[in-house]
Amino acid sequence: MSNAVSTAPRAAARVSDSKQTDQRKAALAWLTVPALFFFLVFAVIPLAGVLILSFTSWDGIGAIGAAGLDNWFSVLADPGLYNALGLTFLIMIVSWLVQTPISLLLGVFTAGSQRYRAALAVLYFLPLLLSSAAVAIAFKALLDPNFGLATGLGLPFLAQDWLGVPQLALGLVIFVIAWQFVPFHTLIYQGGVRQIPKSLYEAAQIDGAGTIKQFFHITLPQLKYTIITSSTLMVVGSLTYFDLIFVLTGGGPGNSTRILALDMYLRGFRANLMGPASVIAVILVIIGLALALFLQRLGGKDKQGSQLEGL
Amino acid sequence: MKQPQTSRRSFLALAALTPFAVAATTACGTSGPGASSGGGGASMWYLSGEPNQTTMQKAVDAFNSANSSDKISVTYFQNDAYKTKIKTALGANQAPTIIYGWGGGGLKTYAEANQVEDLTGWFEQNPDLKKKFFPSVFGAATVNGKIYALPNQYVAPIVLFYNKELFQKAGVQPPNTWDDVMSLVKTFNNMGVAPFSLGGQSRWTSMMWLEYLLDRIGGPDVFKAIFEGKPNAWSDPAVIETGTKIQELVSADGFIKGFSSITADSQADQALLFSGKAAMMLHGSWTYGAMKKAGQNFVQSGKLGFVPFPTVADGKGDPKNGVGNPAAYMSISSKASDKEKESAKKFFKDGILTDTVINAYINSGSVPIVNGIEDKLDKSEDKEFLNFVYNMAKNAPSFQQSWDQALSPTAAEALLNNIDQLFLKSITPQQFAENMNGTLGK
Numbered sequence: 001m002s003n004a005v006s007t008a009p010r011a012a013a014r015v016s017d018s019k020q021t022d023q024r025k026a027a028l029a030w031l032t033v034p035a036l037f038f039f040l041v042f043a044v045i046p047l048a049g050v051l052i053l054s055f056t057s058w059d060g061i062g063a064i065g066a067a068g069l070d071n072w073f074s075v076l077a078d079p080g081l082y083n084a085l086g087l088t089f090l091i092m093i094v095s096w097l098v099q100t101p102i103s104l105l106l107g108v109f110t111a112g113s114q115r116y117r118a119a120l121a122v123l124y125f126l127p128l129l130l131s132s133a134a135v136a137i138a139f140k141a142l143l144d145p146n147f148g149l150a151t152g153l154g155l156p157f158l159a160q161d162w163l164g165v166p167q168l169a170l171g172l173v174i175f176v177i178a179w180q181f182v183p184f185h186t187l188i189y190q191g192g193v194r195q196i197p198k199s200l201y202e203a204a205q206i207d208g209a210g211t212i213k214q215f216f217h218i219t220l221p222q223l224k225y226t227i228i229t230s231s232t233l234m235v236v237g238s239l240t241y242f243d244l245i246f247v248l249t250g251g252g253p254g255n256s257t258r259i260l261a262l263d264m265y266l267r268g269f270r271a272n273l274m275g276p277a278s279v280i281a282v283i284l285v286i287i288g289l290a291l292a293l294f295l296q297r298l299g300g301k302d303k304q305g306s307q308l309e310g311l
Numbered sequence: 312m313k314q315p316q317t318s319r320r321s322f323l324a325l326a327a328l329t330p331f332a333v334a335a336t337t338a339c340g341t342s343g344p345g346a347s348s349g350g351g352g353a354s355m356w357y358l359s360g361e362p363n364q365t366t367m368q369k370a371v372d373a374f375n376s377a378n379s380s381d382k383i384s385v386t387y388f389q390n391d392a393y394k395t396k397i398k399t400a401l402g403a404n405q406a407p408t409i410i411y412g413w414g415g416g417g418l419k420t421y422a423e424a425n426q427v428e429d430l431t432g433w434f435e436q437n438p439d440l441k442k443k444f445f446p447s448v449f450g451a452a453t454v455n456g457k458i459y460a461l462p463n464q465y466v467a468p469i470v471l472f473y474n475k476e477l478f479q480k481a482g483v484q485p486p487n488t489w490d491d492v493m494s495l496v497k498t499f500n501n502m503g504v505a506p507f508s509l510g511g512q513s514r515w516t517s518m519m520w521l522e523y524l525l526d527r528i529g530g531p532d533v534f535k536a537i538f539e540g541k542p543n544a545w546s547d548p549a550v551i552e553t554g555t556k557i558q559e560l561v562s563a564d565g566f567i568k569g570f571s572s573i574t575a576d577s578q579a580d581q582a583l584l585f586s587g588k589a590a591m592m593l594h595g596s597w598t599y600g601a602m603k604k605a606g607q608n609f610v611q612s613g614k615l616g617f618v619p620f621p622t623v624a625d626g627k628g629d630p631k632n633g634v635g636n637p638a639a640y641m642s643i644s645s646k647a648s649d650k651e652k653e654s655a656k657k658f659f660k661d662g663i664l665t666d667t668v669i670n671a672y673i674n675s676g677s678v679p680i681v682n683g684i685e686d687k688l689d690k691s692e693d694k695e696f697l698n699f700v701y702n703m704a705k706n707a708p709s710f711q712q713s714w715d716q717a718l719s720p721t722a723a724e725a726l727l728n729n730i731d732q733l734f735l736k737s738i739t740p741q742q743f744a745e746n747m748n749g750t751l752g753k
Contacts, residue, residue, distance in 0.1 A: 059721075060402045062424030140577075145569030146588060147579055164571030165514060166735070252512060253571045254732040269395050271724035272420065 012016070045287065053059050054278035060268070061137055071275040077113040084263040091174060092291060097208060098178050099185055100227070104181065107189020108219060121190070128183040135180050136247035143172070166256035169249050173257050176248065177241055185230045192226030193219060234294045260284055319469050339571055351381040353408035355645065355653040356397065359387035360556055362600070363464070364588070366671040374662035383409070383662070398720075401426050401644075407574035408647040414451030414640040415716040416723065417752040419456065428644040431457045433656060440660055447639040449572045449678045451712050460640035466704040468635035469519045471645055473591045473616045479499045481590075486621045489527075489556065491678045496565045505567035507560075508589035510575035514727040515715055517734050519593050520560075522634040523620040524553040530627035531709035538717055540752035545744040549627075550558055555625075556731055561734055571735065578605065585609035593620070595635060599693070600676035617699060633707040636716070637678045673697065678704065680693025684697035722750040 059065040076083055088287060110121040127135065130173035142149045143162040150159035163169050200218050209217065242261040245251070258266070260280060268277030353534075356368050365389055375382045386407070388396055393411070398408045401421060410427060412418055421427045434441045474486050481502055488491045499506040510516045525533055527548025535545040545575045554654040560566070567589050573579050581598050583589040585606035592598075599617075603610040622630045641663070664681055670678040676693050678700045688697040704710065715723040729746050733736045738746070 059420060059424075061420055061426060140574075143572065144577070146567070147570050159569070161569035161572050164735075166737075239682060250512070252514075252731055254737050255728070266724065267425050267541055268718065272398070272720040289317060296435050303573070 034056050036100060050281045050285075054282050056275050058274040058276075059272040061272070067275055071279045075276045075279040076310045080255065080258075080263065081283075083269060083282075084258055084260045087170070087256075087258065088239065088260040091170075091177070091241065092235055093179055094174050095181075095238050095263075096231060096234050098174065098233065099182050101272050102178070103182050103185035103230065104189050104223070104227070106186040107148055108215070110151050115261060121186075124186060125183045127180050128187070130180070130298075131268055132180065132243040133247050135176065136244050139172075140248055154261035163249055164253050166253055168258050169253055170251045173245055173248060178245060180244065181234070181237070185234065188230050189223065192223045196222045228295060232292060235291050235295065236288050239291075260287075315515055317653065344749075348438040351380045351650045352384065353651045353658065354523045355383055355385045355409035355411070355641075355658075356393065356407045357387055357411050358386050360390070360392055361521075362675040363623045365676075366668055369671070370665060370668045373665070373667065374658055378654075378661075378666040380658065381657050383654070383658050392558075404646050406646065407642045408651040409642055409658070410642045411646055412460065412642060413636065413713075413716040414462075414523045414638070415631055415712050416719040417716065418452065418459055418640065419454045420644065420719060421642065422457070422459045424644055427459050428645050430461065430643070430650060431458050434458055437643075439658060443664065443681050445680050445682065447710055451637050451717070452640050460642040461663070462638040462680055463663050464639035465633070465672050465679045466637055466700065467596045467677070467745050468633040468700060468703050468710070469593060469620070469706075470596050470599075470617045470700070470703075471591060471593050471619070471620055472602075474587060474590070474617045474711060475614050476587070477502075478616070479585060480486060485616060485618045487618075488621050491561065492565075492621055493560070495590070496560070496563050500564055504587070505583065506564070506591060507566050508580045508583040508592040509566045509570040510573045510580035511566065511571040511731075511734060512573055512575075513575040514731050515577050515713070516580065516594070517730050518714060518727065519595075519634070520557060521563045523554055523593070523728060524556055524623070524630050525549055526634060526709070526711060527555075527620065527626045527628040527630070528552050528621045530629075531632060531711060534714070534717075535713060537747075537751065541747050542751065544751060546743075547746040550744050551740045556732060557742065558736055571731075581605065583614070594750050595694075597677065599696055603676055603693075611720060615743060617696060619703065629708045631703075632702050632709045632711070635713060637704075637710055637712055701714050719753060721753045722747075725750045 005146065012164075053064075054071055055067060055069070057070070058064040084309055100308050106124060110117055113285050121270065140163070145159050145161055145164075148159070149155060162172050164195060200222070204214050204218055240261050241259065242265065244263065245257055245259060245262055250258045261284065264284065265279050266282040267273045267280065321348065332620065337366075354398060355371075357364070367385065371383050371385050378388060391418070397410060397412070401410075401424070408424065410421070412421075418427070422429075428480075444462050445466070448466070449458060452458050452460040452462055471485070477499070478485065481498050483495060483498055486489075486495055506603040522534075533547045533549045536547070567573075567583060567710075573583075578598075578601060580594070581602050582605070584592045585602055592752065600611065600613060600617070606615075609615055619630060619633075641659065643652055643659075647655070664679065669679045669681060670687070673687055673691050676696065678688065678697055680685070685701070688701055689695055689696055711717075715727060718726060726747060729743050733740065733743045
């Protein structure tokens, strides 16, 4: 009996609890209005606009005319699109392969509490402070075959036609992107490493695991979600590497660094072909969403699971 | 090809995007069409960069102090950034009253979209003003028989510059024919000096070579057919020969090593010529003033030589033909208020090519596009060069406007892209012609 007596008030409490949560949820929903507003104005509406523009012919100045599927057919039949797509994915993959190990190792290194590491970390993070345009201008000046670094330092092997030979230019673009973005990802990994409980390492040390074993059996698995986050940023971000390449090579020599985002800009604002440029914008959005979704899935179904159970 | 004497730093297109956005909103808020309620005055966008910026600012100041009710407010932009900015502003109906431009295909786009005022009638009312200019400069200002822009500034033909000191050392003469060019390439390569300097990354720099070669080989009619959009006009044998000759020159190491890494923005191409690393350079006449300023007495001590572009054996083109920028142009936005338009026209008439401005252009080594300046040119310390340019502009049976300005922006972008590939030898002259045929009439 005492049980029955005690359950009733509890149930009542639960009802009032859920009422409160509903109210709180409603209040919270209102809080999302500003964010939703900005999302609508700056993401959804432009996106719809681009989608509509992709079915029109417009030079950016005159009247907008309907073009049906013409832009889509002409862009999809253009070998330039596949060249740009190929380059975009190539830069994406190579950038990931180059940046991830470097950022990971630097992140682990700078996560240590030694003072000299903190000093080095400050140096590593310097490129993060510079704008892409400034970075590109600086590299362009340094790599000038006649008046650049090679002449200044008297190192003839540096006097290559860096931005004039297709393969060199592509490699250089990947290098400069890495130079600029490794610090950012290092920062992410540094944070991730510092979150790993010390007790895990202490336990491993007692069990006799060395530094390398600790890295592969504790640090790396613990960083799983950090790696996914960093990779998502890298992969989706590489779709928008525009500014740096625009300033550094302008897509050249020839079309050897004309990635999708740059192709879109050049078509739209240089060649006055807003319709085809919008088609490419739509393609970029689709690829970006697909990649983000794929990387989220990669996180696995045990996303809610924690490796820190019992700690 | 782009505008004289402004450092075209394409990077600033980007570096300056944000400030531009701010400038756009503020400029249009205060002086843009529609916003300036009532009173006169007009807004103008002009290119930054010396010496033209100072010349224009002085002209505007002088006009404003004499015409307090028609004040001109001017905002300066970097060249490449301006080209994108003005298009966007026109599309958004936020253009200034006075629109700076290069005439030709770009102006045609504006005129056909009814964005710029037809000035034909106004020029008829002001015959004295019209007579002030070289007659040839109206060509690029005319669309479908109507004049849409006021020519101004100076004529800027493309000139073959050479380093006299290096030519003396090699004991050779500047080239008269294409064969001379090819033999000079050998001479200078053996000397360890690059034959030609070229800022190939800028692409329009490479285009200047094609413009002259095509004229010398096939005469002006070949490009005329292209300009008129005649089917397969790019497949003319003269175009193929032009492409072949260019690729031969590239293969013979005619251009400095690494030329496709060099931009004209940095003026490194000019530095190569005056520092003796390259013997010759094909470039716009505006580089004369720039080299005079930067070249540490190279120009002043008479080491800079200049000749017309060489002839090609069996070529149809007159060796007196020139290519380049016939002038700069200014249009009036059709969206501006009547009062703004009136102020702009007054400025066009009384403010732009005053004696002070004309003298300023001459002093900076340029030939203004007005008649009756022979005496002034003769008195200048740069008279040799100024007369060379003046006679070229005056006596040329054909003066072809730079292709990328003459053609529509769509065709121009494709052209520059294909020229880049032609110089890299990643496409053949035949492929070049085929690719370009696809842009005819666009």
